[in-house]
Amino acid sequence: MPEDIEIRTLKRIAAHVSEIWSCHPEPTHLLFQLDRDNEACALRAVRRVGSGYVRVERSFASQVAQDAWIFDDHLPWDELGVELEVLMADREGCAALAKESGGWWRLALCSQTPEAEIYQAYEAHTVIDGRDPGAEDAGRGYDLLQAYLTAVHEGRTPSVVLAEHVGHTVTLNRPNGVDRVELTDGDEPPSEGTAVDCIDCRTNLHDQWSQPGDALATGDAILNELDVIDAVTALLHHADGWHAAQTVLDRALHILIQEQQMALTLPDFYDKDADPRALDTISGAVAAYYSAAARFGLTGSLVAQQSLTRFRQETEAQRLASLRIMREGLTGQAP
Known part of the structure; x- marks a missing residue:
């Protein structure tokens, strides 16, 4: 299968899976049999979480609702099957x-990083049923990423910027002189044109809001250094399964x-239709939080180290659970 046809097929499969399993965090892989x-x-x-797999679940109010989803003619079940058949007809080299x-067969849904399959040693049937400890963080990471992309394209709102400066002393340049005040909760944004x-x-606070194109603008307010670590850790969980955490950082x-080192512009990877799974999109958001950490005396390297430590701690339990299931399958008995 020519490479361009294979890429188109993989993209169609990923789109069909995202439509059928329309939830966050999104699936990173599709498992199937023939x-x-x-x-x-x-x-x-x-x-994929760490070194294991967790089934992507959808919430249903009843068994009837679940059956309706499974047999929904408006969902691309048939289209997904056709694309899988096309892929499997000439699967060598994919x-x-x-x-x-x-x-079982395992298909990575992010065609940009198929090499991720090389270091994944566990088997497809090693799927953990139950709560995914990283799923909530991954979902929050997706929301943070969307808020970041909105801030890049539309600028940050005055209320978000002011929230970050509550307790700080600011100067207001007014026609009758300069006022020096301490910002408090509930302060209204200054009138247009007031420095x-x-x-x-x-x-300058005005430089921090309503400035589209600022690639280092976070979406939500950053009030302390823990907000930075929490956000970067959540973004690593969102990326897990598509990109290694160290690669993102x-x-x-x-x-x-x-x-x-250059004037902030709007790079290609901040396009309006930016892929939330793409490395540069996710890493761009992490870079914005690196920048925000500077006001708390944290370097990007320190944020990366602390976030990676937390991420690994939160995925370790999942790794051990998948390892136990794999061993149980190999030995035929519980460890």
Whole structure:
């Protein structure tokens, strides 16, 4: 299968899976088997967490509602099957596809990083049913990423910027002189054209809101250093399954340095239709939080180190659970 056709097929499959399993965090892989007629069956959308897989669940009010979803003619079930058949008809050399034991196949849904399949050693049937400890953080990471992209394209709102400066002393340049005040909760944004300089941060607040194109603008207010660590950790959970955590953090440091050395523009990876799974999109958001951490005396490297430590701690339990399930399957008995 020519490479461009394969990429189009993978993109269609990923789009169909996202429409059928329309929830966050999104699936990172599709597991399936082949029946006697070589048609894909036993579809299982999963998300890779650490070194294990967790089934992507949808909430249903009843069994009737779940059956209605399974047999919904408006969902692209048939289209997904056709694309899988196209892929399986000439599957040699497809780096995004891995053959597993027990007749299972595993397909990575992010065609940009098929090499992720190389270091994933666990088998497709090693799927953990139950609560995913990283799922809530991954969902929050997706929301943070969307808020960041909105801030890049539309600018940050005055209320968000002011919230970050509550307790700071600012100067207001008015027609009758300069006022020096301490910002408090509930303060209204100054009138248009009024310069607002923060003495504590040595920045102009007007420069921080309503400025589209600022690639280092976070979406939500950052009130303390824990907000930064929490946000970056959540973004790492969102990226998990598509990109290694260290890769995201290293790329973010590169973006931070790059953007600090030139006038901030709107790079291609901040396009209106930015792929929320793309490395540069996720790392761009992490770089914005690196930048925000500077006001608390934290360097990007320190944020990366603390966030990576937390991320690994939160995925360790999942890794051990998947390891136990794999061993149980190999030995035929519980460990």
